[in-house]
Amino acid sequence: MFLKVESLKKSYKTGEISTQVLKGVGMCLDRGEVGVILGPSGSGKSTLVNIIGGIDRCDSGRVMIEGADITQHKDNQLTDYRREQVGFVFQFYNLIPNLTVGENIEVVSNISKKPLDIDSVLKAVGMLDKKFRFPRELSGGEQQRVSIARAVIKNPKLLLCDEPTGALDFSTSREILKLLQQINKDFGTTILMITHNTAISALANRVYRMRSGEIVEETINESIMSAERIEW
Amino acid sequence: MVINKKVLRTILDNKAQYIGSLVLIIISCLLFTMLNQLAINMNASSEDFRESYVQEDASFISDRRLENLEALEANFNILIEHNKVVDYSISEEVIIRVFSEGTKVNKPAVIKGEAVGENGVMLDPAFAEANKLEIGDSITLLGRSFTISGYASMPNYIYPIKEETDLLNNPNAFGIAIISKAAFDEVKQGSSFYSIRFNDSEMLEQRMAQFKDYLKSQNVSILKWTNTSENPRVTLVSTKIEGMNQASSAMPVVILLLSCVLTGIVIRKMLKRESVVIGTMYALGYRKLEIIKHYMRYPMLIALSGGIVGTILGAFTMNPMLKLMLKYFNLPLDKISYSLQYVVISVFLPIVFLGVSCYFVIWKALKSSPVELMKGGKDKGKVGFLEKGLKLNKLKFATKFKVREQLRSVPRSAFLLFGVILSTVLLLYGFAAKSSIDYMIKDSYGEVFKYQYEYVFNGLQLEAPQSGERFSVSPFELKEDAKTSFAVYGVQPDSKLIYFKDKNGNNLSTDSIIITKPLADRLELKPNDSISVTNKLDSRQYSIKVAAIAETYSSESIFMPLRQYNELLGYPSDSYLGLWSVEKLDMPADMLLRSATADDFKKAFDAAIEPMQKVIGIIAFMSFLVGLLIIYVVTSLIIEENKITVSLMKVFGYRKKEVYSLILNSSSFIVILGYALGIPALLALLKVLFASLAESTSINLPVTINYIYLVMGFFVIIFAFELSKHLSKKKLNKISMNEALKASME
Ligand SMILES: Nc1ncnc2c1ncn2[C@@H]1O[C@H](COP(=O)(O)OP(=O)(O)OP(=O)(O)O)[C@@H](O)[C@H]1O
Ligand SMILES: [Mg+2]
Numbered sequence: 001m002f003l004k005v006e007s008l009k010k011s012y013k014t015g016e017i018s019t020q021v022l023k024g025v026g027m028c029l030d031r032g033e034v035g036v037i038l039g040p041s042g043s044g045k046s047t048l049v050n051i052i053g054g055i056d057r058c059d060s061g062r063v064m065i066e067g068a069d070i071t072q073h074k075d076n077q078l079t080d081y082r083r084e085q086v087g088f089v090f091q092f093y094n095l096i097p098n099l100t101v102g103e104n105i106e107v108v109s110n111i112s113k114k115p116l117d118i119d120s121v122l123k124a125v126g127m128l129d130k131k132f133r134f135p136r137e138l139s140g141g142e143q144q145r146v147s148i149a150r151a152v153i154k155n156p157k158l159l160l161c162d163e164p165t166g167a168l169d170f171s172t173s174r175e176i177l178k179l180l181q182q183i184n185k186d187f188g189t190t191i192l193m194i195t196h197n198t199a200i201s202a203l204a205n206r207v208y209r210m211r212s213g214e215i216v217e218e219t220i221n222e223s224i225m226s227a228e229r230i231e232w
Numbered sequence: 233m234v235i236n237k238k239v240l241r242t243i244l245d246n247k248a249q250y251i252g253s254l255v256l257i258i259i260s261c262l263l264f265t266m267l268n269q270l271a272i273n274m275n276a277s278s279e280d281f282r283e284s285y286v287q288e289d290a291s292f293i294s295d296r297r298l299e300n301l302e303a304l305e306a307n308f309n310i311l312i313e314h315n316k317v318v319d320y321s322i323s324e325e326v327i328i329r330v331f332s333e334g335t336k337v338n339k340p341a342v343i344k345g346e347a348v349g350e351n352g353v354m355l356d357p358a359f360a361e362a363n364k365l366e367i368g369d370s371i372t373l374l375g376r377s378f379t380i381s382g383y384a385s386m387p388n389y390i391y392p393i394k395e396e397t398d399l400l401n402n403p404n405a406f407g408i409a410i411i412s413k414a415a416f417d418e419v420k421q422g423s424s425f426y427s428i429r430f431n432d433s434e435m436l437e438q439r440m441a442q443f444k445d446y447l448k449s450q451n452v453s454i455l456k457w458t459n460t461s462e463n464p465r466v467t468l469v470s471t472k473i474e475g476m477n478q479a480s481s482a483m484p485v486v487i488l489l490l491s492c493v494l495t496g497i498v499i500r501k502m503l504k505r506e507s508v509v510i511g512t513m514y515a516l517g518y519r520k521l522e523i524i525k526h527y528m529r530y531p532m533l534i535a536l537s538g539g540i541v542g543t544i545l546g547a548f549t550m551n552p553m554l555k556l557m558l559k560y561f562n563l564p565l566d567k568i569s570y571s572l573q574y575v576v577i578s579v580f581l582p583i584v585f586l587g588v589s590c591y592f593v594i595w596k597a598l599k600s601s602p603v604e605l606m607k608g609g610k611d612k613g614k615v616g617f618l619e620k621g622l623k624l625n626k627l628k629f630a631t632k633f634k635v636r637e638q639l640r641s642v643p644r645s646a647f648l649l650f651g652v653i654l655s656t657v658l659l660l661y662g663f664a665a666k667s668s669i670d671y672m673i674k675d676s677y678g679e680v681f682k683y684q685y686e687y688v689f690n691g692l693q694l695e696a697p698q699s700g701e702r703f704s705v706s707p708f709e710l711k712e713d714a715k716t717s718f719a720v721y722g723v724q725p726d727s728k729l730i731y732f733k734d735k736n737g738n739n740l741s742t743d744s745i746i747i748t749k750p751l752a753d754r755l756e757l758k759p760n761d762s763i764s765v766t767n768k769l770d771s772r773q774y775s776i777k778v779a780a781i782a783e784t785y786s787s788e789s790i791f792m793p794l795r796q797y798n799e800l801l802g803y804p805s806d807s808y809l810g811l812w813s814v815e816k817l818d819m820p821a822d823m824l825l826r827s828a829t830a831d832d833f834k835k836a837f838d839a840a841i842e843p844m845q846k847v848i849g850i851i852a853f854m855s856f857l858v859g860l861l862i863i864y865v866v867t868s869l870i871i872e873e874n875k876i877t878v879s880l881m882k883v884f885g886y887r888k889k890e891v892y893s894l895i896l897n898s899s900s901f902i903v904i905l906g907y908a909l910g911i912p913a914l915l916a917l918l919k920v921l922f923a924s925l926a927e928s929t930s931i932n933l934p935v936t937i938n939y940i941y942l943v944m945g946f947f948v949i950i951f952a953f954e955l956s957k958h959l960s961k962k963k964l965n966k967i968s969m970n971e972a973l974k975a976s977m978e
Contacts, residue, residue, distance in 0.1 A: 055515045055602035076519065083517025094512040094606065098238035098245070106234035108516050150516075 001064070002031040002190055003052070003158065008061035010047055021047050022058065023213040029206060031157075034184055034224070035192045036201045039210035045194045046162055048210070052192065053086050053160045054078040065158070083111055087151030087189075089161040093143040095135040095150075102131040105150050112154030125149045125179055141172035148176065152183050159183070161193040165200075170232065177203060177227040199232040233522075235513070239529045242502070248963070249498045249872070250530075252865030254538045256491035257582045259858070261542025262549065264484035264581070268574045269550045270557065271477050277563045278390065278469055285339045285564075286311065287387035287466070288427035290440060292457040293825070294447065295691055297424065308443055311429045313337045315413075318422030319826070320373055326363065327394065328355075330373055330409045331386070332416035337427040338388045340410050341564035345382020348412045352381030356392055356562050359407020373409060374419040384410055385562040388427065388460065391468045392562060395828055396458070401560065408562075423690050423825060441771040454769045455691065455809075456825070457707070462717055469561050487858075488582060490654065491538075492589040493647050494865060495531050499590050500643075501869060503527065503597040504608075510598065511605030524594050531590035535582040543578040634898035637870060644869055648899055649906045651862030652949065656910025657917060658855030659948060663941035664918055668933040672785050675934075680784045683729040683812035683830065690825040692807045700811035701729050704797055708790075710755070711764035711773055718751050718788040720765075720776070722797025722808070729812045730791070732782035743793055744779035751788040752781045767801065774800055785934045856948055863903065864956035871895060871963050878967045891964060896957045903953050907946060911937075 010022040021044045029035045037045050050056035052063055054070055062069050070081055095104050102118060109115035122128040125145040135143055144164060151159055161180065165173035181203060184191050193200070201207040202225040209217040243250050281287065298304065301312050313336045320328050333340060333348055340347075340354060345367040348354055353373060355365060360383055365371060369380045386408060394406045416422065430439055440459070447454060460466050503510065513523055551568060558565060638645045683701070692704075704722040709715075723730060725743035732740040740746055747757060755763060762777040776790060798805050811817065819827070871878070874895055881891050915935055922933045 050603050053515065055511075055606075057601070079514075079517060079519050082515060083519075086517070088512075088515050090512070090606075094508055096235065096238060096509050096512070098241040099235065103234050103237055107513070110234055111517060111522075154517075 001028045002033075002066060003027075003029040003192070004062075004064040005048075005052065006062045006064070008048065008051065008058050008063065010044075010051065010056075010058045021213050022051075022061075024061070025210075025213070025215055027206075027208050027215060027218070029190055029192060031190055032184070032188045033190055033205040034181075034203060035190075035206045035208065036204035037192070037194045037208050037210060038196070038198060038201060041196075042212075043210040044213045045210055049160050049162055049192060049194055052158075053088060054082050055088075084113065084154075085157045087154065087156035087159045089144070089148050089151045089159065089164045091163040091166045093135070093140075093147040095143055095146060097135055100132050100134055101127060101138070101146050104135070104146060105153050108150050109153045114155065115153050116155055118153065121149045121153050124182070126175075141168050141175070144168060144172075144176055145179070148179055148183075152187070152189070155187055155189075157190060159189050159191045161191065163194050163196065165195070165197070174227060174230055177230060181227045197232065199230060202230065203227060233526065235526050236529055239526075239533060243530065243533065246498075246502070246872070248868040249501070249865055250534055252861050253491045253495040253498060253531075253534050253586075255861055256487055256494065256858075257535060257538030257586075258542040258545065259854075260484040260487040260491065261539050261578045261582065262546040263487070265543045265546025265574065265578045266550045266553055267477075267483075268578075269547065269570055270553055271473050272571050272574070273550075273554055273565070273568055274469070274473050274557065274561070274563070276569070277565045278473070281341065281385070281387055281390070281563055285341050285387045286334075286337050286429055288337050288460055289430050289433070289436060290457060290459045291388065291425055291427045291463075293423070293425045293455045293690065295453040295455060298426065298447075298452065308439065308446075309431045310443070311336050311431065313427050314424060315427065316416050316422040316424055318374065318821075320409075322363075322371075322373075325405055326407075327405065328359070328373065328407050328409050329394075330411060330416070330422070332413045332422075333410050334386070334427065335413070337429045338386055340384040340386050343383045343385055343564050345380075348381055348410060348415075350412060350414065351378055352411070353378035354382050354384035354410045355380060356385065356389070356403075356408040357383040358401075358403035358559050358562065359392070361559075362403040363407070373411070374421055376415070376419060378411060378415070385564050386410065387466075388463065389465050390561050390563055391465050393465060393468075395826070396464050398464075403559075421822065423822070444769075444771045448770060453692075457769050459768075469563070472557075472561070484581075486654070488585050490647075490651060490862075491582070492585050493643070493650075494862070495534060495586050496589045496593045497641075497644055497647055497869065498865075499527070499530060500593050500597065501872065502530065503594065505872075507597075507600075507605045507608055511602045511607075514602035514605065520598055523598060524591070527594045528587065528590065531586040532583060535586040536579075539579040539582045542582075543575055546578065547575070630894060633894055634901075637874075637895075637898040638902060641869075641873070644866060645899075645902055648862065648866045648902050649909070651866075652859060652903050652906025653910040653913055655855040655859030655862070655952075656907050656945065656949060657914045658858065659852050660910065660914050660937065660941060660945045661855075661918075662849075662851045663945065664914060664935070664937040665933075667936050667938045667941060668918070668922070670938075671934055671936050675785055680732065680782075681730055681830070683814060685813045685816055685827065685829050686810065687813075687817060687819055687827045688810040688825045689823055691823075692803060692809060694804055694807050696806070697808075697811055698817075699815070700813035700817055701727060702794060702808035702810075703812060704794060704803070704807070704809040706801065707768040708765045708774075709768055711766050716754065717768065718790065720790045720792065720797070722794035723791050725793040725795070729814070732780075732784065732791070734780055735783045737783075740780050740782055742791060745776065745790065745792045745796070746780050746782050747778040747790050748782050748784050748787055750785060751790070752778070754788065757781070776800075852948070856952055859949055860952040860956055863899070863953050864959060866899060867896060867956050867960045868963060870898065871960060871967075875967055878964060882967070888965070892957070892961060895964060896960060900953065903949065907949050911942065 005025060005027045007024040007026060008022050009020070009024055011018050011020045025048055037048065039045050047056065051058045054073070058071055061071065063071050065081070065085065070078065073081060096107065099107065101122070105118050105121070109118060119128060122131055125148055127142060127145050127149060130138065130142065135146070138146065148164070164180070165176050168176065177200065180191060180193070183189050193204070201219070202221070205221055205224065207219040207221065208215050298314070301314065304310065304312055313334055315332045315334060317329060317331050320330055322328055342354065343357055345354070346352070353371060360366070360380070365380055367380050367382055370377050371380060389408050391401060392403070392406065392408050393401045430436060444454060444457070510523060547570060554565070554568065701724050703724070705719050707717060708720050709717040723742050727742040730742060732742070732746055734740055757763065757778055759778065759780055762775055764773060764775050766773050778790065794808060795805065798807055878891055878895060915937070918935045922935060
């Protein structure tokens with residue numbers, strides 16, 4: 001297994017009250033697979049993915065990436081892990097406002113060991129002609145493409161997407177999903193994606209359904225649908 | 233690194249916030265460079281002057297000519313030179329003090345033109361300029377015609393004041409002229425004096441005492457003895473330079489600290505705004521150090537550009553400033569030099585200051601985890617304990633809103649308060665100094681001294697005068713501490729021309745020993761205390777018991793009945809040295825050492841106060857700028873923080889005026905409070921400053937400030953506030969209603 005999560009627990013304290021957000025979650029993904037996490041708002045999806053991506057900490061449990069437990073990593077080890085292995089696509093894009101499209105991607109290519117070529121990645125996401133624009137001059141879908149380009153530029157082993165289509169309309173969403181599927185095929189990138197949208201689960205090898213901090217259902221799809229044909 | 237490209241863009245997007253820090257740093261480096269380089273040049277030049285032109289260690293007047301100067305020089309290892317001086321009235325108003333040229337001691341330095349030659353005269357340049365006298369012109373002095381050969385400085389008259397007690401010089405009415413010894417002998421006028429310079433400056437006091445003892449043993453009486461270390465014409469320069477040195481370290485550092493706080497606040501605000509970016513960078517795999525490095529570029533860019541611009545401006549303004557100083561201080565200056573060391577310090581000081589303060593701000597902001605940062609930082613929307621603690625619910629909405637605005641960012645409000653206090657202090661500083669001097673003048677020439685004319689003879693007088701009131705005066709110093717010097721007067725016990733009051737306002741009779749308040753304060757004396765003192769003319773010791781303290785700031789002196797004075801010093805019982813009078817007296821000039829009128833003093837004062845008023849004006853304007861800048865930056869920070877609120881207010885249909893009033897007026901309370909606190913801060917500062925002035929010059933100024941100035945200052949500060957509000961209105965108008973909708977996505 002490429003990714004293996006075991007009995008992951010996490011709780012938040014607000015004043016005196018402590019709420020358990022993850023109550024012993026377990027899941028796994030093989031190399032090159034696409035995983036989808038489904039679940040209602042507040043069920044703990046983002047928390048889980050953030051811990052897997054090394055930007056948040058758990059209380060107990062293990063997150064094994066290629067056999068190494070990242071929950072035992074020190075801060076700077078976690079930084080190296082994020083720097084070398086993980087790509088992020090955020091729901092609200094999180095582009096840096098005062099940098100152009102090209103520069104936003106350079107932000108990551110600058111610090112990675114073997115980055116892909118910026119122009120070809122931009123071309124792949126269909127944004128090459130807008131390389132010198134600032135984020136505020138782009139639509140939401142365009143911004144999400146840039147943020148995907150930024151995530152894949154370092155050719156990460158693991159791509160984490162927190163509702164990548166959450167703020168987009170149907171046809172733009174389909175374009176983004178096609179893009180992700182393409183990347184998965186071309187580079188063999190393992191992708192873990194959060195969504196509210198059950199239709200999207202048809203694209204995944206494994207589907208996990210969460211409810212109030214627990215995985216309540218795990219489905220393994222024998223065959224995967226092409227994003228071209230997705231409909232909702 | 234590519235992310236560094238956003239540094240300049242971000243700064244330009246928020247110009248108003250960074251411009252404040254930048255200008256403060258520029259002002260600070262400008263002042264630092266200008267004042268330090270100025271002090272260095274002045275110091276070097278006065279040091280050079282002292283050595284190259286053989287500045288005297290003391291000058292004295294004796295009751296008769298000294299014989300055999302060569303023998304004295306050899307015996308005491310000194311240089312001694314006899315010279316003559318006379319005051320000559322060119323016109324009713326203008327007096328020129330003519331000296332014979334020093335050839336061994338106090339050699340004049342030719343600043344422009346040539347040395348005197350046979351029929352030439354050299355003038356001090358400020359006097360020449362004020363009276364439109366040029367090189368080559370003829371001038372009649374002492375009944376003879378001279379040609380102006382050049383301009384010169386004299387090492388014992390660097391600050392050319394007429395009387396030693398004068399505060400300020402007046403080149404319109406008084407100047408120095410130097411003619412050759414031969415020419416002076418021809419005119420057969422003037423009185424003699426001696427200038428001595430000890431070849432070995434160690435144990436100067438003792439050597440002087442030995443010298444004085446020797447003269448006494450030769451039956452020579454010293455009528456007047458002035459140490460150079462107490463000659464205001466020389467020491468005022470060092471005092472000024474020292475003051476400049478203090479100012480040149482204190483002022484820029486205070487302003488720099490202010491800009492540190494300001495930059496810290498601005499950076500903190502920016503980090504909050506950028507917290508999503510920071511969180512994202514973290515998530516993308518950036519190391520903490522890389523992020524810190526990136527954000528350190530903001531303060532570094534500001535510090536470096538401000539430091540360089542300020543230092544260059546300071547180097548440029550130093551030259552005109554030096555010229556201005558040389559108008560007051562007559563020093564020869566061959567070349568202007570710049571100290572590289574201070575240039576380097578000036579450029580790097582802001583980098584260090586801002587670097588350290590901003591490093592902590594940034595380091596603290598990066599302590600949150602990436603997820604927290606991406607959600608907008610740990611304390612987004614957190615309500616401070618101050619805000620929680622106050623029960624605001626009963627207040628009107630508008631008041632509540634304004635109070636919350638100030639409490640939400642305590643450092644910002646504290647900065648505003650401190651900034652307003654500082655600019656109030658600067659603003660009122662000049663006004664208060666003027667008030668204090670005004671008060672002192674009124675006190676001495678209105679309340680205490682009623683005479684119009686003062687005549688001092690060049691020898692003790694024994695015959696009763698035709699008219700006028702007799703007095704004598706002699707310089708003393710404290711036995712334990714030679715630096716504390718003061719005058720002791722012998723006055724008529726029933727004087728009609730001096731009036732003293734004690735602190736309860738009761739008249740004090742001049743038939744007892746009276747000490748003035750500044751001196752009593754300095755010596756910590758109470759009525760009926762005794763002090764041991766040394767007479768500076770004969771270096772002997774005496775004990776004086778004071779009976780009362782006079783409430784006056786006019787001088788540091790002791791007054792005693794003339795009889796008692798003569799008895800104490802062993803002078804003939806009815807002798808006296810000078811006369812005070814309300815009417816002008818007809819005195820032969822060759823009997824007089826000096827004469828002065830109260831009117832002269834007032835005129836000189838008025839003339840001298842004129843440039844001072846300019847300086848006060850400049851300081852007031854600068855402090856207005858600083859105040860304006862601070863209020864403006866704080867206002868723009870408030871606007872920036874409330875962008876969404878303002879946008880929502882607009883969506884809800886608030887009118888422009890209502891928005892202005894809610895957002896812009898929220899700091900008015902702090903501005904007014906800052907002004908109110910600035911006044912006691914100023915008075916405390918002045919007390920310290922005046923105490924150190926009194927220490928070094930024996931000029932005592934009472935700390936007062938006229939109410940008119942307080943009102944004026946208040947209006948200036950309020951004007952700065954209104955102006956910054958006006959400048960900020962545009963920014964409020966520019967906030968679009970979309971802002972509220974966009975923001976909800978972030
Ligand atoms: N910093 C925090 N402090 C306290 N509680 C938190 C914090 N962050 C998240 N939570 C709580 O943890 C729970 C899980 O949050 P999480 O963001 O993982 O949900 P999610 O499944 O991603 O929801 P959504 O679909 O709305 O994004 C929520 O109930 C939320 O209230
Ligand atoms: Mg979520």
